[in-house]
Amino acid sequence: MPLASFPVSRPRRLRVFEEMRGLVRETRVTMEDLILPLFVEEEIDAAQPISSMPGVSRIPEKKLAKEIKAIAADGVKAVMLFGVSHHKDADGSDSWKPDGLLSRMVKRAKDAAPDLVVIADVCFCEYTDHGHCGVIGKGGVDNDKTLVNLARQSVCAVRAGADIVAPSSMMDGQVKAIRQGLDEEGLTDAPIMAYSTKFASSFYGPFRAAAGCGLKGDRKAYQMDPMNGREAIRESLLDEFEGADFLMVKPGLPYLDVLARLRERTLLPLVTYQVSGEYAMIKFAAEAGALDEKRVVRETLGAFKRAGADLILTYFARDVAREGF
Numbered sequence: 001m002p003l004a005s006f007p008v009s010r011p012r013r014l015r016v017f018e019e020m021r022g023l024v025r026e027t028r029v030t031m032e033d034l035i036l037p038l039f040v041e042e043e044i045d046a047a048q049p050i051s052s053m054p055g056v057s058r059i060p061e062k063k064l065a066k067e068i069k070a071i072a073a074d075g076v077k078a079v080m081l082f083g084v085s086h087h088k089d090a091d092g093s094d095s096w097k098p099d100g101l102l103s104r105m106v107k108r109a110k111d112a113a114p115d116l117v118v119i120a121d122v123c124f125c126e127y128t129d130h131g132h133c134g135v136i137g138k139g140g141v142d143n144d145k146t147l148v149n150l151a152r153q154s155v156c157a158v159r160a161g162a163d164i165v166a167p168s169s170m171m172d173g174q175v176k177a178i179r180q181g182l183d184e185e186g187l188t189d190a191p192i193m194a195y196s197t198k199f200a201s202s203f204y205g206p207f208r209a210a211a212g213c214g215l216k217g218d219r220k221a222y223q224m225d226p227m228n229g230r231e232a233i234r235e236s237l238l239d240e241f242e243g244a245d246f247l248m249v250k251p252g253l254p255y256l257d258v259l260a261r262l263r264e265r266t267l268l269p270l271v272t273y274q275v276s277g278e279y280a281m282i283k284f285a286a287e288a289g290a291l292d293e294k295r296v297v298r299e300t301l302g303a304f305k306r307a308g309a310d311l312i313l314t315y316f317a318r319d320v321a322r323e324g325f
């Protein structure tokens with residue numbers, strides 16, 4: 001690569017004023033890049049603020065339509081729904097009932113704002129009384145029994161109107177099982193956004209409080225070891241072979257290396273999830289006066305795109321929609 005040295009090369013020439021910097025800016029974030037995760041709780045009357053995620057509340061199911069309309073009016077283009085269930089059991093069976101919370105919240109959201117892309121998180125930890133992401137068997141979560149239920153839950157979500165299903169339970173073969181289950185029901189047009197590389201991360205702490213998940217123990221037998229980079233690529237490529245329409249790396253900021261490596265290996269749209277703990281770090285640091293929230297948020301979103309993400313799941317999506325970039 002020909003590279004003239006100083007004083008011929010002066011990179012500062014391109015940084016003199018904002019319009020010049022704008023011309024040479026390599027990465028831009030738009031509202032089309034962002035997905036807002038939402039927590040929807042049944043059988044409550046008032047929004048429940050989540051203390052570990054300042055600014056985020058569980059939305060009462062009965063107020064979801066109104067809230068969704070307001071979110072869409074603010075300029076959010078896509079949401080990911082998480083149910084906070086009051087009907088938990090060993091298998092999480094409420095999640096695949098046609099009149100269960102998952103089905104109802106998807107229907108309400110889609111009816112309220114037909115142009116908003118509604119993504120259903122597909123997992124069991126919000127619906128099981130033990131808090132694990134599937135059916136418990138002798139050696140922990142039973143992979144293959146859980147696959148059957150994941151396919152049922154996905155069919156239920158798409159029938160209710162979900163535009164995309166996003167399996168997050170990290171069972172082996174989940175994308176294949178869901179694709180087969182959907183196709184058998186004629187739901188061949190429903191895309192799968194696979195949480196393809198999901199780490200057993202300590203950054204999910206606030207989410208578990210938000211989603212009302214009473215997990216004892218951990219998810220290390222199904223979510224990935226944070227120390228593994230090669231395996232991270234393998235996990236995502238397996239999901240691509242199984243028919244995933246999107247791949248994801250989760251969490252975001254601590255795993256930018258994985259995101260960038262995966263970008264080199266796949267042609268699929270790539271998603272990253274700025275998770276609850278990342279949100280909390282920024283919020284509490286800003287509250288303490290240590291960081292400028294607005295600027296730090298934009299810097300992190302830009303970093304995800306620079307590293308290779310097409311889409312970003314972020315609890316800041318509505319703030320960004322309101323305030324602009």
Ligand code: PBG
Pocket residue numbers: 121123125133168169203204205206207208219274275276277
């Ligand atoms: C459930 C799920 C989790 C998150 C998204 N889906 C939690 C977990 O795996 O324990 C975390 C999201 C966040 O922390 O913001 N499978």
